Amino acid sequence: MKMESSKFVHGVRRRQSGLSAISMAFLGIFLAMVFMLGLKVFTPVTEYLTLRNTIQSIKNEGPVNALEVRQAFENRQKIEYSIQSIAAKDLQVEVNGTVTAISFAYDKEIPLFGAVYLLIKFQAKTR
Structure with a gap:
């Protein structure tokens, strides 16, 4: 009995499948760039989420005027180090009347490389 080569199936040559080494290198570089972008964007996004949760919890406490809202925010800012x-x-x-709405908006520039920046515009308003 004769052993068949793995390149041939029933006398017909199989096509190779998969990625070449160059394709794998480009894919690796692309994934590394996406990962680095994610690392740079992570901190500003978590700060925004903290800010959004902070103003919502201040609103839920039921402050009467703008001065009380700002004082409550300053107290939270002393505790929460990520709000900068x-x-x-x-x-x-x-x-x-009895309804207080708190909102904020700000821009964040994230340096990527050289003179290239990513601009993110954050804004939130209490419900």
Whole structure:
């Protein structure tokens, strides 16, 4: 009995499948760039989420006026070290009867390489 070569199946040559070494290198470089971008964007996004949760919890406490909102924000900012992009004076506070709406907006530039930056515009408003 004769052993068949793995390149041939029933006398017909099989096509190779998979990625070449060059394709794997390009794929690796692309994935590394996406990973590095994710690392650079992670901190600003987590800060934004912290800010959004902070203003929502301040609103849930039921402050009466803008001064109380800003004081509560300053107290939270002393505890939460990751809040650095805005200050209490940057909050927009709208009091309409018993309903208080707190919002903020800011831009964050993230340096990528050389003179290339990623600009993210963050904004949030309490529900």
